[in-house]
Amino acid sequence: MGEYEKALADIDLIRSRMAASTTFRGFGPAALAATGGIALIVAGVQTAMLAEPMREPGLFFAGWIVAAVIAVLLIGAEVIVRARRHHGGLADAMIHNAIGQFLPAGAAGLALAAILGRFAPDAVWALPGLWQILVSLGLFAAAPSLPRGSLLAAGWYFLAGCAVLMLAAQGPTLSPWMMGLPFAVGQMILAAVVFRGPGDAHVG
Numbered sequence: 224m225g226e227y228e229k230a231l232a233d234i235d236l237i238r239s240r241m242a243a244s245t246t247f248r249g250f251g252p253a254a255l256a257a258t259g260g261i262a263l264i265v266a267g268v269q270t271a272m273l274a275e276p277m278r279e280p281g282l283f284f285a286g287w288i289v290a291a292v293i294a295v296l297l298i299g300a301e302v303i304v305r306a307r308r309h310h311g312g313l314a315d316a317m318i319h320n321a322i323g324q325f326l327p328a329g330a331a332g333l334a335l336a337a338i339l340g341r342f343a344p345d346a347v348w349a350l351p352g353l354w355q356i357l358v359s360l361g362l363f364a365a366a367p368s369l370p371r372g373s374l375l376a377a378g379w380y381f382l383a384g385c386a387v388l389m390l391a392a393q394g395p396t397l398s399p400w401m402m403g404l405p406f407a408v409g410q411m412i413l414a415a416v417v418f419r420g421p422g423d424a425h426v427g
Contacts (some may be wrong), residue, residue, distance in 0.1 A: 228318050244316050247307035247368045250298065252418040258294035259410030265290045266403025276397035280347045284336065320368065328361030348395035351402045355384030358409070372416035380409050 263418040265286050269276065300343050306318050332354050359380035366374055383405035391401060 249302040251301040252414040254297045254301040255414035259277035259407040264405040266399040269399035325361045327358040350390030352384045370420040376412040
């Protein structure tokens with residue numbers, strides 16, 4: 224490796240270390256709160272349209288997958304704008320670091336859905352609770368680079384996921400509100416934490 228390549232590698236290493244030790248300010252309260260609202264809307268629509276979700280799990284989960292995609296797009300767009308505003312030249316490294324922290328939990332959620340849907344369709348009632356627990360693990364993993372209050376949201380998702388698993392197992396059943404309420408509350412907690420974070424009270 225030449226001197227030029229070594230210098231570039233050293234710069235990348237420094238950027239990565241700085242990104243890992245800096246509070247990420249790319250998440251904004253507006254998008255986070257909006258995703259909580261989306262969760263409530265989907266829960267309301269499914270309550271009106273799906274009398275027995277366990278008989279139509281494909282429609283049930285299709286609605287939540289669409290909601291998740293919209294949420295990712297909303298949050299992702301705001302992350303790009305805010306990260307460039309708050310982190311300047313470190314923006315790309317900060318975004319990559321944030322994605323790396325949440326990616327394992329997201330991949331695990333997709334894998335669980337595929338495995339249960341293909342090999343254990345009678346157990347899909349467990350997915351809402353498992354997804355909430357995975358969100359909590361993603362937040363705990365990202366906690367060092369998020370505002371301190373994000374641990375409240377991580378704790379909420381973990382407890383809600385456990386509660387949903389216990390409630391759903393009694394049927395077993397799928398309930399739109401066992402998805403909608405925990406995610407709405409969790410996202411609102413995150414939105415409040417970000418809004419009250421240092422330097423964020425005056426931005427959208």
